[in-house]
Amino acid sequence: MWSQQTAVATQILFLLLVFGLVVTAVGGGDEIDSSIRIVSDTTLNKLDTQSHHAISRLQTVASKPVGSSNLCLRVCFLNGPSNTEPRVDIHLVSLERGTRFKLLSNVNTAGCTAYATDKGLYQGAYLVEALDPQNPKRSLFNTTQDIAASNATSFTIWFNVETDVILLSWERPKSVIPLNRAFVRILSLLKRPSPARILNRNTNCHRCLASFLSNATYMELTEYFPIQTNFPEELSVAACTPSYNSSCSGAGNKTYFFGERGMYTLVVTPNATEDHPPGIHIVRDQRGDADHGPDVRPVYIALSIIIGLFIVWYAPQNCCRRVATFFCSSSLRMRKDEDAPLLLNSQKYEQANFTSSEPTTTRLTAHAIGNPKHSTSRLQSLDSFRGMALTIMIFVNYGGGGYNFFDHSVWNGLTVADLVFPWFVWIMGTSMAITFNSLFKKNTPLGVIMYKIIRRTLLLFSVGVLFINVIYDLNFVRIPGVLQRFAISYLVVALLIVFVPKNITLLHGVDTVLPLIRQFKATVRRPSSDLKLQGPSVLRFLPDVAPYLFEWLFIIAIIALHTCFTFLLPVSGCPTGYIGPGGALAEFGRFSPSHGSCTGGTFCCEGGAAGHIDRWVLSWKRIYSAPTSQQTYHTGSYDPEGILGSLTSIVICYLGLQAGKVIVHHKSPRARSVRWIFWGIICCAIATGLCAGSKNDGVIPLNKNLWSLSFVLLMAGFGFISLTIFYWLIDIWRVWDGAPFRYVGLNSIFIYG
Numbered sequence: 001m002w003s004q005q006t007a008v009a010t011q012i013l014f015l016l017l018v019f020g021l022v023v024t025a026v027g028g029g030d031e032i033d034s035s036i037r038i039v040s041d042t043t044l045n046k047l048d049t050q051s052h053h054a055i056s057r058l059q060t061v062a063s064k065p066v067g068s069s070n071l072c073l074r075v076c077f078l079n080g081p082s083n084t085e086p087r088v089d090i091h092l093v094s095l096e097r098g099t100r101f102k103l104l105s106n107v108n109t110a111g112c113t114a115y116a117t118d119k120g121l122y123q124g125a126y127l128v129e130a131l132d133p134q135n136p137k138r139s140l141f142n143t144t145q146d147i148a149a150s151n152a153t154s155f156t157i158w159f160n161v162e163t164d165v166i167l168l169s170w171e172r173p174k175s176v177i178p179l180n181r182a183f184v185r186i187l188s189l190l191k192r193p194s195p196a197r198i199l200n201r202n203t204n205c206h207r208c209l210a211s212f213l214s215n216a217t218y219m220e221l222t223e224y225f226p227i228q229t230n231f232p233e234e235l236s237v238a239a240c241t242p243s244y245n246s247s248c249s250g251a252g253n254k255t256y257f258f259g260e261r262g263m264y265t266l267v268v269t270p271n272a273t274e275d276h277p278p279g280i281h282i283v284r285d286q287r288g289d290a291d292h293g294p295d296v297r298p299v300y301i302a303l304s305i306i307i308g309l310f311i312v313w314y315a316p317q318n319c320c321r322r323v324a325t326f327f328c329s330s331s332l333r334m335r336k337d338e339d340a341p342l343l344l345n346s347q348k349y350e351q352a353n354f355t356s357s358e359p360t361t362t363r364l365t366a367h368a369i370g371n372p373k374h375s376t377s378r379l380q381s382l383d384s385f386r387g388m389a390l391t392i393m394i395f396v397n398y399g400g401g402g403y404n405f406f407d408h409s410v411w412n413g414l415t416v417a418d419l420v421f422p423w424f425v426w427i428m429g430t431s432m433a434i435t436f437n438s439l440f441k442k443n444t445p446l447g448v449i450m451y452k453i454i455r456r457t458l459l460l461f462s463v464g465v466l467f468i469n470v471i472y473d474l475n476f477v478r479i480p481g482v483l484q485r486f487a488i489s490y491l492v493v494a495l496l497i498v499f500v501p502k503n504i505t506l507l508h509g510v511d512t513v514l515p516l517i518r519q520f521k522a523t524v525r526r527p528s529s530d531l532k533l534q535g536p537s538v539l540r541f542l543p544d545v546a547p548y549l550f551e552w553l554f555i556i557a558i559i560a561l562h563t564c565f566t567f568l569l570p571v572s573g574c575p576t577g578y579i580g581p582g583g584a585l586a587e588f589g590r591f592s593p594s595h596g597s598c599t600g601g602t603f604c605c606e607g608g609a610a611g612h613i614d615r616w617v618l619s620w621k622r623i624y625s626a627p628t629s630q631q632t633y634h635t636g637s638y639d640p641e642g643i644l645g646s647l648t649s650i651v652i653c654y655l656g657l658q659a660g661k662v663i664v665h666h667k668s669p670r671a672r673s674v675r676w677i678f679w680g681i682i683c684c685a686i687a688t689g690l691c692a693g694s695k696n697d698g699v700i701p702l703n704k705n706l707w708s709l710s711f712v713l714l715m716a717g718f719g720f721i722s723l724t725i726f727y728w729l730i731d732i733w734r735v736w737d738g739a740p741f742r743y744v745g746l747n748s749i750f751i752y753g
Contacts, residue, residue, distance in 0.1 A: 188216035262288030384738030387745030422715035426656035433660020460487035583635030598636035645707035680720030687714035
């Protein structure tokens with residue numbers, strides 16, 4: 001027994017940690033190698049100007065002490081000809097040692113060369129010459145420069161072919177570049193009396209006002225400053241400074257996806273005619289972890305390791321017993337009991353608890369496929385599904401490796417992190433069907449049932465407020481939360497199960513059962529699995545739906561109430577029916593206050609009616625102060641687990657209850673699977689229609705912050721399909737016993753806390 005527990009604990013710890021550790025370790029942390037990499041040719045986009053100046057004057061700056069030879073140099077020709085001619089060779093002559101060498105050969109004067117080095121390139125004074133490769137005796141230019149710069153190893157010579165103006169710069173590697181960040185600097189070629197103003201907008205910020213990035217003076221390089229790399233950035237040049245109360249649109253827009261931990265120069269160039277806006281060209285100074293966006297290699301490596309471990313661990317056990325005996329100890333082998341049921345109810349039944357006159361064996365087989373003596377087993381696929389969702393949640397809560405797809409959506413959209421919470425609510429509803437069916441089979445008194453419901457609700461809500469929500473100041477205690485949302489959903493659906501009347505006119509062959517809402521005393525209620533239908537033939541195929549028509553009417557009423565509040569409630573300062581993130585940048589600055597900040601209780605239409613109701617009922621001090629939309633949209637307080645979203649969480653919990661009704665009503669794996677797949681397709685189809693299959697379009701976009709109707713329907717559809725897959729892998733085919741997720745699912749509240 002001890003060896004089995006030790007092995008189980010090892011499985012859980014190892015597979016829970018391996019993904020996060022591999023992603024973090026392979027990702028490289030925050031430190032980067034300060035050595036110089038010789039990168040591929042980086043070229044400017046060919047410019048429209050047709051200047052044919054062939055003479056170039058060059059300067060160089062270096063950084064290493066005397067004796068070092070790993071200095072790198074490149075040349076960038078600005079405003080050069082659009083064709084490939086003329087070409088030049090770059091020669092350097094050391095004035096201290098008298099040595100001469102050719103650093104660059106036959107380079108194009110319309111773009112940037114690759115970084116180049118030479119064993120003779122040391123710190124010191126050099127004569128730099130650009131020679132015509134067709135006539136080496138003809139010197140196109142020569143200039144003397146002193147190479148002396150500290151802590152730099154790579155350098156760029158910027159030469160404006162049109163004006164013969166040169167600029168010297170060096171690319172000093174940053175010792176620390178955070179995840180999801182790159183560094184950029186700006187070089188302007190615009191001859192203006194005032195500096196050019198560069199604007200940027202994150203493309204994930206839908207209908208946003210552009211933000212001021214930096215000023216750029218003619219032929220002067222700015223310092224490097226960070227820019228995010230999770231999503232592409234839209235860059236533009238403006239003649240004014242954008243503000244929250246005045247429009248300032250940019251021209252010459254260019255969208256670019258910066259690579260994580262890379263270093264770039266933005267070159268602002270004039271156009272050939274005054275009628276056209278200036279252009280922005282990107283020059284990569286140093287390659288980061290990826291060419292564009294974050295480095296996803298750690299994710300692929302971690303997934304490969306997990307899949308490999310799964311194959312090594314389970315393939316021998318399921319393919320060959322001799323191989324299993326050789327590789328695995330007997331305590332860890334999967335149980336090969338031929339009498340074990342393929343699927344059993346997750347509750348324990350005892351013969352003494354059944355008061356029905358039906359034989360005990362018949363009652364048990366209504367809930368078990370296989371030998372009734374194993375009726376104490378749990379539904380392992382459901383526990384494993386719950387454990388997988390919790391494992392993902394833990395990984396997300398600890399940063400998710402810094403990847404945007406392991407973080408919650410800024411507003412609209414769907415990421416991996418958005419799956420787990422609604423799945424938990426859906427799985428809770430599935431478990432409730434099995435649990436309450438067991439209580440009714442045992443003839444549990446109403447008082448005991450209500451005590452269990454109230455105790456569980458209060459426990460979840462109090463743990464969420466007092467322990468999960470971090471309390472720094474009693475004046476700013478957050479009331480909503482994850483466990484609080486669980487508590488509300490559980491309470492409403494539980495009361496729905498107990499008190500809403502069932503359509504007994506469709507039942508045949510059972511005693512008359514008055515709904516518990518009509519008599520507050522213990523009653524003998526037959527389990528729902530024993531209910532038989534009469535009436536229209538179509539209802540005979542829906543024993544898990546037809547008796548519960550009143551429950552469905554209640555759920556439809558909740559959906560209608562949520563829709564009316566969302567789209568019809570007048571909200572001061574917001575358009576009626578607004579479901580956007582609000583904030584100072586949203587809708588091109590429409591909701592920005594006069595002082596420009598949405599903090600300190602200022603309502604900037606965050607979430608529309610949902611945010612308004614939370615502030616009206618709870619006040620802004622009692623809701624979440626740092627929503628995912630805050631950094632992107634400059635919003636104030638908004639709670640993604642607010643009051644209005646609780647209505648749709650009840651809906652997804654009830655859809656999970658429907659999956660549980662399929663379990664208690666149907667014995668055949670095929671019957672269960674067909675119904676789960678049917679419900680999954682229906683939910684996904686409705687959700688796709690509501691969001692129009694897009695991120696920001698459609699009548700009701702997918703939105704986890706609002707728990708929009710399309711979002712909960714899609715998550716419920718995914719839940720039905722995922723449970724079907726787990727069910728066949730674990731309970732039917734038995735190619736997997738659910739470990740280690742199954743053990744996590746059995747202790748979900750303890751592990752989450």
